[in-house]
Amino acid sequence: MVENIEIILSNEPLSLSVCQSFVEDPAAGGIVHFVGAVRNHTKGKTVIRLDFEAYEPMAISEMQKIAEQAIQKFGVMKIAIHHRVGTLEIGELPVIIAVSSAHRKAAFEACQYCIDTLKETVPIWKKEIFEDGEVWVSATP
């Protein structure tokens, strides 16, 4: 069987073209990518950088589960989920999710399902570093 899921946790910059290459397939007519980016502000405060950490083995197994669920739920072909850990500057990419499918609607739905679910279940945490302090995102109200 051809491998149809690629999960990567990496300290190095992520590559959109690597994700695209993994999901490409002669039978795929549509590919949808979600690319996260580090914004320069949040709730009106200026962000200097973000620090990401992961409970790595479980982060990988949870991302694998999400991709398997998405393939089953939406009937898509291949999924790549690449996530950064470590320190990220403004504009860097914390996550890329690529989904290929025979038809585009399923690719959009599956890609959105993957990023929505990743943000709920995958044990990865980010700390926002401001000029005057830092905060674990979403930890407290």
Next chain:
Amino acid sequence: MVENIEIILSNEPLSLSVCQSFVEDPAAGGIVHFVGAVRNHTKGKTVIRLDFEAYEPMAISEMQKIAEQAIQKFGVMKIAIHHRVGTLEIGELPVIIAVSSAHRKAAFEACQYCIDTLKETVPIWKKEIFEDGEVWVSATP
């Protein structure tokens, strides 16, 4: 004002990273790409290649309108729509649509709106070349 829309019709291969670079913005937290790809079969028949042609000035102005509507409708930041013309082999990319947004839901909706509308209104035509003939896609029932 910073240019927030880039429309390109091209004879040369399209580049995902060029689209990504155009839509990146320090205030953008999410970027969604739709990438079309030439499939190797359609309705059970093997496709050899596709020939695309466009009524170029109007194709460009219609794509511009779609991007403007999407920005207004969904409140997204920047949109790139790049479309190929000429002969494309299996696996080549006829279209890339990139949308950046502060928040991801709007980026998904705007990107899907752009490709759905493009397929309805933009004067571009593709002919599928089979081993035993050719057909203008969608022209007749």
Next chain:
Amino acid sequence: MAMKIKVLCFGITRDILGGFEKEIELPEGASVAFLKQRLTDEYPQFQKLNSLRIAVNEEYGNEELVITEQDEIVLIPPVSGG
């Protein structure tokens, strides 16, 4: 009074009319709807198309729009970009 208009033909309409650029004689004051009717009468294959739109000066023209000799008239069969 008659006028001669030039129509540009893309996709399958080029195959039907047998060329990219065609001259067609219409009565002065003819509308987009009139041109469509004339084409369908002259080339029955147009009836088989899923749709036929006519662009006038790079915009989709509504059926009542009156055509002049100066307009750029383009036949738009069902599109299939993307």
Next chain:
Amino acid sequence: MAMKIKVLCFGITRDILGGFEKEIELPEGASVAFLKQRLTDEYPQFQKLNSLRIAVNEEYGNEELVITEQDEIVLIPPVSGG
């Protein structure tokens, strides 16, 4: 009978417990719910979190799951990947 379990602390839980790895004494047969209650009693800051899940051997454990000394126990405060 008491047992000593080791918990690993990520994100804000590391700040609350003051370290990545903590040893905690629990009665034998203690459940995930028991551990959560013990943590909340000992570290009132846990009450301020939007959520606290506990992973047992790399899976989210339900509240009734019984913990043993051999399990890998990890505190999962609200996640914020992506």
